[in-house]
Amino acid sequence: MSTIKSFPGSGGAKKASWRFFLLLIALGFLLSMLYKAGLLNSAQNFVLTIASPIQYGLSFATSSFRQIVDSLAEFRNLREENERLRKELERLIIENIQLRELEAENRTLRELLHFTQENPIFDYTTARVTARVIGFDPSGFTRYILINAGQKEGIAPGMAVVTERGLVGRVVNVYKNTAKVLLITDPSSSVSAYLQGSQATGMVEGTPDGSLVMRYIPLEAKVSVGEIALTSGLGGTLPKGLVIGQVIEIEKKDYDLFQEVRLKPSVDFDRLELVLVLKEVSH
Numbered sequence: 101m102s103t104i105k106s107f108p109g110s111g112g113a114k115k116a117s118w119r120f121f122l123l124l125i126a127l128g129f130l131l132s133m134l135y136k137a138g139l140l141n142s143a144q145n146f147v148l149t150i151a152s153p154i155q156y157g158l159s160f161a162t163s164s165f166r167q168i169v170d171s172l173a174e175f176r177n178l179r180e181e182n183e184r185l186r187k188e189l190e191r192l193i194i195e196n197i198q199l200r201e202l203e204a205e206n207r208t209l210r211e212l213l214h215f216t217q218e219n220p221i222f223d224y225t226t227a228r229v230t231a232r233v234i235g236f237d238p239s240g241f242t243r244y245i246l247i248n249a250g251q252k253e254g255i256a257p258g259m260a261v262v263t264e265r266g267l268v269g270r271v272v273n274v275y276k277n278t279a280k281v282l283l284i285t286d287p288s289s290s291v292s293a294y295l296q297g298s299q300a301t302g303m304v305e306g307t308p309d310g311s312l313v314m315r316y317i318p319l320e321a322k323v324s325v326g327e328i329a330l331t332s333g334l335g336g337t338l339p340k341g342l343v344i345g346q347v348i349e350i351e352k353k354d355y356d357l358f359q360e361v362r363l364k365p366s367v368d369f370d371r372l373e374l375v376l377v378l379k380e381v382s383h
Contacts, residue, residue, distance in 0.1 A: 243286040243310065244269070245372060247279050253377075255279045258337050260378040266343030266366035267291070267331060268375055279377075283369060284344065285310045292334040293344055295361075297327040304329060304344050304363065312345050312363035319359055323350055329363055339378065 249255050251274055261268040261281045269289065273280040282289055285306040293304045293314060300321035302314045314329055327347045333340025345363035352359040 242288070243283040243306065243369075244272070245281045245283065245375075247281060247375060247377070248277065249377060250275045250277045250279045252277060254379055255377055256379075260338050260342065261375050262342060262378065263367055263372070263375055265368070266345070267338070268367055268369075268372065270338065271377065281375075285312060285365060285369060291338060291344065292332045293329045294332045295321075295323060295327045295329055295347065298323050301332060302358075302360070310369075312365055313360055314347075314363055315360045316358045317360060319352070319354075319357065321359070323347065323352075323359065323361055325350060328366075 245268075247261070255271055255274050257271050257274060259271045261270060267284055269281045269283040269286070271279050272282045283306070284291055284304065287306050287308055289306040291304045292301075294301045295314075295317075298321050300317045300323055302317040304312055304314045307313055312329075317323060325347050329344040329347065331338045331340055331342040331344060343366045345365045347361045348364045349362040350359065351361070
């Protein structure tokens, strides 16, 4: 005959569980009665008083954290937008510069075209070369420019180089695709000229400081400030009537055989971009 064995203390544990359960029911019933009787209001207020600052602090911290996160996101978006706007501004600046360059080039071309129309004595139809300046002498001791037209375009030494404002110089060396042009402001340059008002003749020469002086003007010639100096065409190297400059100063001494005047060049040599090469002159 078998006997049933029980674990020690198992009955006591069951009794303790029932007692705890009955205690909870009783405690719940008691709290319910106390709440209905209004006896828990003071305790509730006390708990709320203690919990309220904690709850406010947690709420504030949560709100602040959310604001920080939102601010960081907004900062990132602003930074990206700022970078986009910066690149757009750079693009517009470059585009504006390019448009200005095109506008300036078109204006120069229109002025050159007007010059050719106003000077029909030159054969521009078959003997005109428009060339862009591609370099200046870095030494500064001589004054010349290089143009991107040479033997292939029929350029030859001695040809006159002009802009719509007047005489630039003459071709001195020619290469396959380029040519060297000696400016009239170079000290070695000498151009036969006359003054439009007084008709006085002389030689326009360059000076070391880059200005122009017209020498060997007859002493009796009545020269005036403001007169225009033009090429005389003597010698056959340059056509007649090209503007050289304007008289700004007169130097006349009674004991000299000649008088001389200082000229302001009509061409702005610092802004040369496009020039015309007169390959042939019709008479």
